[in-house]
Amino acid sequence: MPFVRAIHHDSSFPGRPTLEKLRAYLELTKPRITLLVLAVAVAAFYLASPDMVSWPRLFLTALGTTLLAFGVFALNHYGERDTDSMMRRTDRRPLPEKRLSPREVLSFGSSLTAVAVVLIWATLGWVAGAVAFFTFISYVFIYTPLKRRTAFHTALGALSGATPPLLGWAAATGTLDVNAWILCGILFFWQFPHFLAIEMMYRDDYARGGIRVLPVVEPSGRAAAAEMVGALVLLLAVSIAPYFTRLAGAVYLAGAAVLGCAFVAAGIIVLVRADRKTARMVLRASVVYLPVLFGLMVGTVAR
Numbered sequence: 001m002p003f004v005r006a007i008h009h010d011s012s013f014p015g016r017p018t019l020e021k022l023r024a025y026l027e028l029t030k031p032r033i034t035l036l037v038l039a040v041a042v043a044a045f046y047l048a049s050p051d052m053v054s055w056p057r058l059f060l061t062a063l064g065t066t067l068l069a070f071g072v073f074a075l076n077h078y079g080e081r082d083t084d085s086m087m088r089r090t091d092r093r094p095l096p097e098k099r100l101s102p103r104e105v106l107s108f109g110s111s112l113t114a115v116a117v118v119l120i121w122a123t124l125g126w127v128a129g130a131v132a133f134f135t136f137i138s139y140v141f142i143y144t145p146l147k148r149r150t151a152f153h154t155a156l157g158a159l160s161g162a163t164p165p166l167l168g169w170a171a172a173t174g175t176l177d178v179n180a181w182i183l184c185g186i187l188f189f190w191q192f193p194h195f196l197a198i199e200m201m202y203r204d205d206y207a208r209g210g211i212r213v214l215p216v217v218e219p220s221g222r223a224a225a226a227e228m229v230g231a232l233v234l235l236l237a238v239s240i241a242p243y244f245t246r247l248a249g250a251v252y253l254a255g256a257a258v259l260g261c262a263f264v265a266a267g268i269i270v271l272v273r274a275d276r277k278t279a280r281m282v283l284r285a286s287v288v289y290l291p292v293l294f295g296l297m298v299g300t301v302a303r
Contacts (some may be wrong), residue, residue, distance in 0.1 A: 024094040025108060028077050029070040036290070037164045043181050043294045044168030047247060050301045054172070057124065061171040064120040064165065068132055069225055071113030072139045078105045079144040087209040089202055110272035113140075118165070128170040135163045151214045174204040179247045185238040186293070192231030193267055194286040196224045200270075200279035221274035228282065229267040236260030242297055249300035256293060263289055 045061050046053060077084070077095055079103060084090035094100040113136050121129025138160035146153040165183035170176055199206060199213040200221055207216045214224040239260050243253035266285050270278045 017154075020199045022101065024099040025074075027094055028074040028100070028105060028108065029144050030073045034066060034069040034073065037061070037069045038062060038065050039163040039291065040160060040183075040187060040294060041168035043298050044165035044180070045172045046298055047301055048169045048172035057171060059118070061122045061128075061168055064124065064128075064132065064171075065120065065167060066114050067112050067116035068135060068167075070137055071109050071111070071116055074105055074109030075113065076109075076144055078102060078109055079140065081105075083148065083209040083211060085213075085300035087202075087205045090209075091207050110291045120171070124171040125174045127176060128167055131163050131170055134234075135160050135167070149212060151212045151217045154192070154199075154213065155180055157195070158188050158191040161191050178247055179242065182238060182241045182245065182247070183240075186235065189231045189238060190286065190290055191261070193228045193235075193282050196231075197214075197270075197279040197283035197286065198227045200224055200274070201276050201283070203283070222271070222277075223253070224273050225271040227269070229264065229271050232264045232267040236264055247301065248297045250299040253298045255296040259289055259293055 020037065040235075042065075044059065044060055044140075045058055058297070062287040077093060084093050085096040090096065095102065095105060116130065117132045117136060120132045138156065143153055143157040144159055146156060162184045165187055166176055168182055169180035169183065184298040200215045203213070203215040203219065203221075206213045214227065217223050239256045240253055243250070243256070263282075263285055266278075266282050269280055
């Protein structure tokens with residue numbers, strides 16, 4: 001593959017040790033976010049067929065999901081290389097620091113994305129393949145370019161970010177039923193408090209980079225906090241739905257209700273204060289909420 005050759009030689013960036021380049025490539029893949037994406041996709045696969053898990057298909061799902069995440073995140077680095085260099089929170093990424101060249105990153109991301117989409121489509125069926133292709137198109141060609149044009153890009157990004165459960169479910173069953181869309185809805189609404197909190201925390205940095213997030217467009221933070229609370233209320237409603245569709249049991253219902261109410265309460269605090277400290281609190285809560293919720297669902301899945 002082209003990016004493999006690029007690891008060993010790039011005339012525009014001579015003398016870079018191979019190990020340093022490998023670390024830079026790993027950074028492109030956003031490992032922590034990829035791990036979360038993978039966990040959600042695998043959980044959805046299991047929830048779709050808890051009594052007869054196909055381990056070969058589960059392995060292919062995990063592999064395809066990981067490669068797809070690696071690829072689209074690398075292409076996101078490529079697409080945002082100019083704005084990344086203007087923001088303090090991103091100016092130490094591989095492209096702004098010239099640890100990798102744009103050609104290397106584009107080749108790396110394109111190769112992994114192509115392999116992922118073909119692998120998923122060929123081995124897991126056209127529905128899973130279509131979900132993978134939509135994820136690529138929406139994230140790279142819609143969400144990323146619109147960051148500098150409209151604050152609505154957060155909602156568009158949430159669409160592509162909500163596809164891992166659809167991919168896992170389709171890989172297991174070849175279809176997308178109501179439960180698949182409920183899981184998708186949970187991930188969709190979860191992203192609003194998560195990313196709005198980040199945007200509130202780094203409002204000045206986003207403004208410096210020309211990224212049109214809601215806290216930049218409306219600097220008081222009240223609009224972002226109101227949107228956050230609205231999304232949290234909807235998240236609470238969607239999160240208890242698996243009990244009523246008989247996907248998960250009563251223990252899950254109680255846990256989801258407690259988690260959701262606590263999350264809504266955190267959002268209300270942000271609405272009242274609208275400052276960096278409370279936004280950080282919501283960000284930390286979001287990181288805990290999602291794995292705990294899906295863990296509860298997997299642990300109480302109706303058989």
